[in-house]
Amino acid sequence: MKLIIAITFALLASAFGQDIILRSGQSGQFPNFPYCLCKPTGAYRLDSTVTFKGNSTYCFKVRVSIPANCSDYCCKQADLKKLEINVKPTCNVAGVVLTATLNGAPASINPNFELAPQGPLNSTIVKITQLGLNLSNADGAEICLTLGTNRGGKGCTTLEDLCVPPAGAPPGVCSTALFSSNNNCCPTTDVNNAIPPAAPPQGPLEQSVRICVTCVNFTLSSGPGIIPYNFTPAQCSAYAKAVAAGFLNAAFQASTEIFQNFTLEVCSGRVVSVCGKFEDYKGALVAPYADALASEFLSLVVPGGAPPPYLLGHTILVTISSEKSNERIGRRLLQTSMYECPVAERSIPLAPSNVSFPKCICNTTQGVMPFATLPFYTTKTGVSKGSKQYCFTFTRITPLSGPCANTNFAKVEFWANDTAPVRRGLKGFYVRSATQTAFTFLSPTWSVSGDQTVRATGLDWNQQQANGAEICMELDNSVSLDAFCLGPYSMGCYVNIFDKSKNCCPLYTAIDAPFVP
Ligand SMILES: *[C@@H]1O[C@H](CO)[C@@H](O)[C@H](O)[C@H]1NC(C)=O
Ligand SMILES: *[C@@H]1O[C@H](CO)[C@@H](O)[C@H](O)[C@H]1NC(C)=O
Ligand SMILES: *[C@@H]1O[C@H](CO)[C@@H](O)[C@H](O)[C@H]1NC(C)=O
Ligand SMILES: *[C@@H]1O[C@H](CO)[C@@H](O)[C@H](O)[C@H]1NC(C)=O
Numbered sequence: 001m002k003l004i005i006a007i008t009f010a011l012l013a014s015a016f017g018q019d020i021i022l023r024s025g026q027s028g029q030f031p032n033f034p035y036c037l038c039k040p041t042g043a044y045r046l047d048s049t050v051t052f053k054g055n056s057t058y059c060f061k062v063r064v065s066i067p068a069n070c071s072d073y074c075c076k077q078a079d080l081k082k083l084e085i086n087v088k089p090t091c092n093v094a095g096v097v098l099t100a101t102l103n104g105a106p107a108s109i110n111p112n113f114e115l116a117p118q119g120p121l122n123s124t125i126v127k128i129t130q131l132g133l134n135l136s137n138a139d140g141a142e143i144c145l146t147l148g149t150n151r152g153g154k155g156c157t158t159l160e161d162l163c164v165p166p167a168g169a170p171p172g173v174c175s176t177a178l179f180s181s182n183n184n185c186c187p188t189t190d191v192n193n194a195i196p197p198a199a200p201p202q203g204p205l206e207q208s209v210r211i212c213v214t215c216v217n218f219t220l221s222s223g224p225g226i227i228p229y230n231f232t233p234a235q236c237s238a239y240a241k242a243v244a245a246g247f248l249n250a251a252f253q254a255s256t257e258i259f260q261n262f263t264l265e266v267c268s269g270r271v272v273s274v275c276g277k278f279e280d281y282k283g284a285l286v287a288p289y290a291d292a293l294a295s296e297f298l299s300l301v302v303p304g305g306a307p308p309p310y311l312l313g314h315t316i317l318v319t320i321s322s323e324k325s326n327e328r329i330g331r332r333l334l335q336t337s338m339y340e341c342p343v344a345e346r347s348i349p350l351a352p353s354n355v356s357f358p359k360c361i362c363n364t365t366q367g368v369m370p371f372a373t374l375p376f377y378t379t380k381t382g383v384s385k386g387s388k389q390y391c392f393t394f395t396r397i398t399p400l401s402g403p404c405a406n407t408n409f410a411k412v413e414f415w416a417n418d419t420a421p422v423r424r425g426l427k428g429f430y431v432r433s434a435t436q437t438a439f440t441f442l443s444p445t446w447s448v449s450g451d452q453t454v455r456a457t458g459l460d461w462n463q464q465q466a467n468g469a470e471i472c473m474e475l476d477n478s479v480s481l482d483a484f485c486l487g488p489y490s491m492g493c494y495v496n497i498f499d500k501s502k503n504c505c506p507l508y509t510a511i512d513a514p515f516v517p
C-alpha cells in the first residue's frame, strides 16, 4: 500500500517536473530561507545585534518598525506568533533540549528543530512559537534562546555553530523570520551575535608596527581522586575551528580584520592552545569582545545542560592572552604601543551532580576508594543472539585518605529501569578481572522492585585484580541503553563501586564518547 502511494506520488512529482524528495517529505519548492510563500516585509523586525548572556543563551530584541508606504495586512494588522532561524541540519540531533524565554518568563512552548517542509533536502529551522505578541506589546520584547546538547553532549551550543549565515556573511550571522499567526507575513532580519564593546579603545587609531599574538588556551585541572581527563584530537580541532570563527565574527563586527587567522598550536591533552595575530591597532578594536568570546569558548567545553560526566571534578579555564611582538608590518615605528590586545579569562569548576542514586546511605564521593570507572565504555556484539555488550573498565587510582582508602572491590551496582520489559532485556554480565583473560558469566541480581538497581556482585577483587578489570552488561537489542540506564545522561550509565562493608560507594558515570562541538 505504502509502495503504491509512493510510486503514484513519484509519478505526480515527475509529471509536475518538480524535484520532490519523498524520503524526507521536504518538497524543495522554496530554495531559500524562510522556505515558504510569505511576505518578507511587515511590522516587526529584530535588532541586528544579538546579546550573548552566558550559558549558551542568546537574546533577540523585537522592534515594531513599520516600513514607510506599507499599509497592508502584514504592516498594519498582523500579530507576531513565531520566530524562525535558519540553522544547520547537523545541529538537529536527537534529544537536544532547547529552551526559550519571552521577556524573562519561560516560553509557553519549548523551541524545537524542524525540517522545513517546503525547503530543500535537509533545510532546517529552529522555531520558537506561541509568542503571543502584537502591535501593542511587541516593541522591545526580548526573546532568549538557550542552546543545549542532548544528554550525551551532542548538539550546537554557539550561534557560530548553529546558524547558516546568509551568503557572504561570516559564521555567527543568522537569518531570522518573524511570522504572523496565518503565516502570510514573515519579515526577515539578519542578526549578528555581538556584545556592544565595553570600552572603545583610547585615542586615535593609527597604524603602528606591532603585532598582537593572541592565544586562546583551554586548560583542564582536577583535584585528587579524579581521573584526569585529556582533550581528544577531535575536540582540539573543533575548538580551534570555533575559535577561528569566533574571532572572524568579532573582527567583522568591529569592522576590522585579522592579520593571521587562528589555528591550533598545542593539543597536549590538558591544554589546547589556538593562536592568531592582529595588527595591534586592529586587535584593540577586537579587545572589547574578548570577555564574550571567552564565555562562548567555555560553552564549547561545557555546553548548557548536564555537564559532561568525564569533566566532573575538573576546573575548566579558558584564557585569551596576548603578547606584543615587534614584527615589522607598517612604516612607522612607535616607541611604545598604546593599544590593548584582546585579553580575557573564564573558568568553571564542575562539581558532581546530585542524583537520587544509590538508594542506600554510603560515601559516593569519587576517589574515596582506590578504584574508579573509566569515563567511556566500549561496546561489542553480545554472546546471545541479537544482543550487545556495554563494557565498563575499572582502574586503580590514588584514593583520598579516609576509611574507604584501603578497601577491596566487592561489587558494582548500576542505576537501571527495573520495570518488567526493560529488566528482561538484561541478559547478564560478563566479567573479567585484570588477571584473567576469559570473561565469566554472572547472573544479575536485582534489588527490590522500585529501587532501580541491578548489581554484579561477589567480585571481591583486590587492587591488582581490579586495575583493568571489565564488566560487560549484555542487553538484548530490543532494549536501548537509554531505556535501560537511568539518570540525566543519554548513552550513559551510573556505575557504583562498593566495598564489602557497603559504606564506600564512589559513583561514576560512563558515556559513549566525549562531546565534540
Ligand atoms: C549559568 O548556569 C548556572 C547553573 O544553571 C548558574 O549558576 C549561572 O549563574 C549561570 N551563568 C550565567 C552567566 O547566567
Ligand atoms: C513610497 O511610495 C511612493 C509612491 O508610490 C514612491 O515614490 C516612494 O519611493 C516610496 N517610498 C518608499 C520608501 O518606498
Ligand atoms: C541530508 O542529511 C542526511 C543525514 O544527515 C545526509 O546523509 C545527507 O547527505 C544530507 N543530504 C544533503 C543534500 O545535505
Ligand atoms: C495584544 O495582546 C494583548 C495581550 O494578549 C492584548 O491584551 C491586546 O489587546 C492585543 N492588542 C492588539 C492590538 O491586538
Ligand SMILES: *[C@@H]1O[C@H](CO)[C@@H](O)[C@H](O)[C@H]1NC(C)=O
Binding pocket: 215, 216, 217, 266, 271, 273, 319, 321
Ligand atoms: C597558552 O598555551 C601556550 C602553549 O602551551 C603557552 O605557551 C602559553 O603560555 C599559554 N598562555 C597562558 C596565558 O596560559
Ligand SMILES: *[C@@H]1O[C@H](CO)[C@@H](O)[C@H](O)[C@H]1NC(C)=O
Binding pocket: 248, 258, 259, 260, 261
Ligand atoms: C581567514 O579565514 C577566512 C575564512 O576562511 C578568510 O576569508 C580570510 O581571508 C582569512 N584571513 C587571513 C588573513 O588569512
Ligand SMILES: *[C@@H]1O[C@H](CO)[C@@H](O)[C@H](O)[C@H]1NC(C)=O
Binding pocket: 354
Ligand atoms: C544534593 O541533594 C541533597 C538532598 O536532596 C541536598 O541536601 C544537597 O544540598 C544537594 N546538593 C547540591 C550540591 O545540590
Ligand SMILES: *[C@@H]1O[C@H](CO)[C@@H](O)[C@H](O)[C@H]1NC(C)=O
Binding pocket: 363, 364, 365, 368, 400, 401, 402, 403, 404
Ligand atoms: C567521604 O569520604 C571522603 C574522604 O574520606 C570525606 O572527605 C567525605 O567527607 C566523606 N563524605 C561523606 C558524605 O561521608
Ligand SMILES: *[C@@H]1O[C@H](CO)[C@@H](O)[C@H](O)[C@H]1NC(C)=O
Binding pocket: 417, 418, 419, 422, 483, 486
Ligand atoms: C522504565 O521503563 C518503562 C517502560 O519503558 C517506562 O514507562 C518508565 O517511565 C521507565 N522508568 C523510568 C524511571 O524511567
